[in-house]
Amino acid sequence: MNIPSIFWIVPAASVVALSFAWAFYRLMKREDEGTPRMREIAAHVRKGAMAYLRQQYKVVGIVFAVLALFFxxxxxxxxxxxxxxPFAFITGGFFSGLAGYFGMKTATYASARTANAARQSLDRGLKVAFRSGAVMGLVVVGLGLLDISFWYVILNHFVEVAGPQKLVVITTTMLTFGMGASTQALFARVGGGIYTKAADVGADLVGKVEAGIPEDDPRNPATIADNVGDNVGDVAGMGADLYESYCGSILATAALGAAAFSSAGSEALQIKAVMAPMLIAAVGILLSILGIFLVRTKEGATMRELLRSLGVGVNFSSLLIAAATFGILCLLGVENWVGLSFSVITGLVAGIVIGQATEYFTSHSYKPTQKIAGSAQTGPATVIIAGIGSGMISTAIPVVTIGVAIILAYLCAIGFDIENMMAPQNMSMGLYGIGIAAVGMLSTLGITLATDAYGPIADNAGGNAEMSGLGPEVRKRTDALDALGNTTAATGKGFAIGSAALTALALLASYIEEIRIGLIHNGVTMLEMSDGTMRFVQDASILDFMEYYRVSLMNPTVLIGVFIGAMMSFLFCGLTMNAVGRAAQSMVEEVRRQFREIKGILTGEGTPDYARCVAISTRGAQREMLFPSLLAIAAPVVVGLVFGVAGVMGLLVGGLSSGFVLAVFMANAGGAWDNAKKMVEEGHFGGKGSDCHRATVVGDTVGDPFKDTSGPSLNILIKLMSMVAIVMAGLTVAFHLF
Incomplete structure (x- = not known):
């Protein structure tokens, strides 16, 4: 099969993204890193972050080697x-890890430069931090499309299948490298989240609450570990996470497009449906780069003005990609290109709505977080109650938004043929519409991820300014950038969770296509339906497979799978929360020991043992991340071997529904607690050192593993279980108990 010339836009766009990432990195490196003290602190953080990542990659490398041999x-x-x-699995993990590595390396060089730029102006600090964050965004989308392009060319050359089935085999095979990306992302998220929160909780509880010293005070032994953790968790972890979402949405949609037009004589329509998500992502890269250059602000800007500054770039890119989608699909000649264009816009709008809802529930510019800060006047218990309540309420808008997006994307793709919406061909096109909506949501990832990666850079800049003893005016600017970063990080998590929901739904449909290939691979060519009629496996519709495998709510194996999937979300969160608790306990004991045994720390005459705290976080994260991560990989395999395809479908549905809602709750509750603390620190309700401040610090301590460990890991969990199910489909078809 000849590769259409339009395809080469995809690898070209990836090269453009990586080129701009390199240019932004070089511009950042030319910035002055500041005073000798600022350079020294940045070097400590950089050294700790790289040491952790090397250790993590050793552990992950062993897991990958074992899994690759098993495959x-x-x-x-x-x-x-x-x-x-096995080869696709390894490359997926490699590129996912590489995206996280490049983003984290940039962030560790950018923090001191951002603090130094803030000595000049707020706008200067914002630009350095944001364009450094853009390195992560552009590296993720650039490497993602490069990996997709590479595998498409390789498989197109080597797969020897005739007719429309060739593209079905190519796209479903490409999906399997998503499991490598998902596995790497989960280890990065869980390990990085445990690391950063163990350090953060230890630093806050002993430093702020017990010793009464400010955040990021150099007298606190856990401050360097806390700053290292921001990079390994919120930069490397988030980069690996969204790399996997980005590739997963494109590949799942391509696989659904190939399946929708797999009948004889439809090869031309089939290849257009496969190319469409890749081209939308490629054009999205170029328009994201334009948006990055629009981000700027003025001196003394309020939080709402800073949020508006970032919003200008994101919204500009979103509007342009919405308009460009019509041109892309029209020129490509995709069937029902107008309807599918509106499916893409549905995904874009859903992403914006979820982002705005997250901002409303987590920014201290709005009432929910203000009320949490006000509740601190009656102690930490009411802060925790208010945060949990606000987090639970905050799930409503994202869930309704995703529900509306799913039905609108489906109906747009089938031309609003409501009477026949469950007809086999309409179902294939509708599911393709949902997949392409996920691509639309992630099409501006280059700039959306930049706003997220900006957060930990600004946080580290604030820490550097505090430890370096920079003036109050500089600290005021870095505090403003840091508070903005808390909101953008929360918005980024909401965006990641929303995209995970749409992507996982597309992967659920792709699982059926993998079952079809698994049956053919095992020599099964006919399906016997419940009425005794026979269907060729190659021609069977999704509804035929649902009937053949008895995927019904009345089937006990499906219900058992649903319950196990829902339980997995809570079990996974419980394991990761407890892991943070154990690691944090070790950190608290170490910080107390140093305050007690090292003379002169609190007076500034003694030097804390920062390296010891870094080592404790590293060891704790490496030890604690293995069991939850391996459990997520094992669950679909075990359920498939016991309950078969019907059980796995139930597992994926249960995991998706519970995981999505729980992740939104945890991310928003944690973000609100964090910004309630920031609000008090700005002088409201008594300011720093007051009883209200101590109460919000306790709330923030509870929220830390919510928003930075367990919550963000859930969106990887639901996609990883889908990816594992897809990769293991052949085994599930061949061997199962029920």
Whole structure:
């Protein structure tokens, strides 16, 4: 099959993204890193972050080697899997890890430069931090499209299948490298989240509450570990996470497009449906770069004005990609291109609505967080109650938004043929519409991720300014940038969770296509339906597979799968929360020991042992991340072997529904607690050192693992379980108990 010339726009766009990422990195490196003390602190953080990442990659490397050997055995020994899977799995993990590494390296160089730029003006500090964050955004989308382009060219050359089935095999095989990306992302998120929150909780509880010293005070032994944690959790972890979402949405949509037009004589329509998500993502890269250059602000800007500054870039890119989608799909000649264009816009709008809702519930410019800060007047218990209540209420808008987006994307794709919306061809097109809506939501990831990666850079800049003893005017600017970063980080988490929901739904439909290939691979060519009629596997519709496998709410294996999937979200959160608690306990004991045994720390005459705290966080994260991560990989395999395809479908539905809502709740509650504390520190309700401040610090301590460990890891969990199910489909078809 000849590769259409329009395809080469995709790798070209990836090269443009990586080129701009390199240019922004070089511009950042030319900035002055500040005073010798600022350079020294930045070097400590950089050294700790790189040491942690090296150790994490060693552990993950062992896991990947074992899994790759297992997949090789399934492919070449048991003969139940595609032979390309082990190689695709490894490259997916490699590029996901590489995206996180580049983003974190940039962030560790950018923090001191941002603090130094803030000595000149607020706008200067914002630009340095934001364009450094843009390195992460552009590296993720650039490497993602590069990996997709590479595998498309390779598989197009080597896969020897005739007719429309060739593209089905190519796209479903490409999906498997998503499991490598998901696995790497989960380890990065869980390990980084445990690391950063163990350090943060230890620093806050002993430093702020017990010793009464400010945040990021150099007298606190855990401050360097806390700053290292911001990079390994919120930069490297988020980069790996969204790399996997980005690739997963494009590949799942391409697979659904290939399946929707897999009948004989529809090869031209099929290849257009496969190219469409790739081209939308490619154009989205170029328009994201334009948006990045629009971000600027004025001196003394309020929080709302700073948020508006970032919003200008994101909204500008979103509007342009919405308009460009019509041109892309029209020129491509995709069937029902107008309707599918509106499906893309549905995804874009859903992403914006979820982002705005997250901002409303987490920014201290709005009432929910203000009320949490006000509740501190009656102690930490009411702060926690108010935060939990606000977080639970905050789930309503994202859930309704995703529900509306799903039905609108589906109906737009089928031309609002409501009477026949469940007809086989309409169902295939409708699911393709949902997939392309996920691509639309992630099409501006280059700039959206920049606003997220900006957060930990600004946070580290504030820490550097405090530890370096810079003047109050500089600290005021870095505090403003940091508070903005808390909101953008929360918005980024909401965006990541929303995109995960749409992507996981598209992956659920792709799982059926993988089941089809698994059946053919195992020599099954006919399906016997409940009425005794026969269907060719190659021609069977999604509804035929649902009937054949008895995927119904009355089937006990489906219900058991739903319950296990819902339980997985809570079990995973419980394990990661407890992991943070144990690691934080070690950190608290170490900080107390140093205050007690090292003479002169609190008077500034003694030097804390920062390296010891970094080592405790590193060791705790490496030890604690393995079990939850391996459990997420094992669950779909075990459920598939016991309950078969119907059980796995239930597992994925249960995990998606509970995981999505729980993730929104945890991210928003944690973000609100954090910004309530920031509000008090700005002078409201008694200011720093007051009883209200201590109460909000307790709330923030509870919220830290909510928003930075367990919550963000859930969106990877629901996608990883889908990816594992897809990769293991051949085994599930061949061996199952029920």
């Amino acid at each position: 090789a055995w399934l492919a070449y020994g048991a003969g139940v899997q595609n032979g390309w899977v």
